[in-house]
Amino acid sequence: METFLSDGVEIAYVDFEPLAQDRGEPIVLVHGFASTHAVNWLFTQWVKTLTEDGRRVIVFDNRGHGQSAKLYDPALFSLDLMAGDVVHLLDHLSIPRADIMGYSLGGRIATVLAIAAPERVRSLILGGIGENLIASSGLPGGLAEAMEAERIEDVDDSMLKIFRGFAEATRSDLNALAACVRGARKAIDPALLATIGAPTLICVGTRDDVAGDPHPLGALFRDVRVVDIPGRDHNRAVGDRLFKQAALEFLDTRP
Template identity: 80%
Template sequence: METFVSNNVEIAYSDFEPFGEDRQEPIVLVHGFASTHAVNWMFTQWVKTLTEDGRRVVVFDNRGHGRSEKLYDPAQYSLDLMASDIANLMDHLSIARADVMGYSLGARISTVLTLAKPERVRSLILGGIGQYLVQDAGLPSGLAEAMEAERIEDIDNSMLKIFRGFAESTRSDLKALAACVRGARKALDPASLAGITCPVLICVGTRDDVAGDPSPLEPLFPNVRLVDIPGRDHNRAVGDRIYKQAVVEFLAARP
């Protein structure tokens, strides 16, 4: 991976060139909480799928995650700052406009980017996020404390225990993640989504209790399509073939 500096924070990224002669517009992928570019997009074959579709693919590790700089002040993890990291990376790579796909926390960050800089986002793809985009502050209550628990066995809530186990499996910096939780908890104003006029695709697993029901989002976006990912929960929906097929078709059809 290469690195660049965004708002005085070192961000690690990779830039993949498309295969074939039929080159399409670039796409930026934004991973979820406690994940990395590799876990979210490489191991699941997303980069392969999209580069074979003729697209330049940019992936990166969010601040506090993966190979990017770790920070321990919650103020350094505001959604506005994390969204600006995407815009700054696009500037660094001389990408004026791109399709942007985010998963879970990455979807929330991508939405904030689109609201702040609509001219930079050709289309917005949201995975693993439903009604909690606007009905909750995002990351579950008690998650910071779960990251700070001395042992995973000390966590009583089953969902929080799953998050902690995932964070351990990705070898994350748990203190940095706790700061991220505290800084990134923010509910988005439902009325603000009417200002997102680019095409939007929302893909959520039918067993995804973390994302919530995506149907309440449908009337909030002017130009949106919802896709169910049958039988998949929050973690297993990420690499699902139906999700990939929906994205490839959406990118081909959007203006």
């Protein structure tokens, strides 16, 4: 991975050239909490799918994650700062505007980016994002404490134990993740979603208890399509074939 500084924070990224040269349009992929660019986008074959579709694909590790800088002050994990990392990455690569795709926490970051810097967002793809985008802060209560528990066996809540197990599987810095949880808690004002002019696609598994029902968001965005991914929960929807098919069709038909 290459690195650059985003307001002094080292961010690791990879810039994949399209395998077909007829298009070359850039798309930036923003991964979810406790994940990495590799777990969220490489292992699930998203990078392969998009580069074979002729797209330039930029992936990176969010601050506090993967090979990017580990930070321990919650104030350094606000959604505004994390969205700013995407803007600074685009600036670093001299890309004026790109399609932006985010999953789970990455979807929240992408949404904040589309609100704060609409001129940089050509279209918006949100995975694992439902009504909890506006109804809650997104990450479950007690998650920071679950990251800080001495052992996973000390975590009683089954959902929190899944998050902790995932964080351990991705070899994450648990203290940095705890700071991220505390800093990134923010429900999005529903009125701000109507300011997003970029065409938007929302894809959520029908068994996703983390995201919530995505269909209420359909009345809040100006130009949006909502797609259900049958039988998939929050973790299994990300690499689903239907999700990829919907994204490719959306990218081919958006203005």
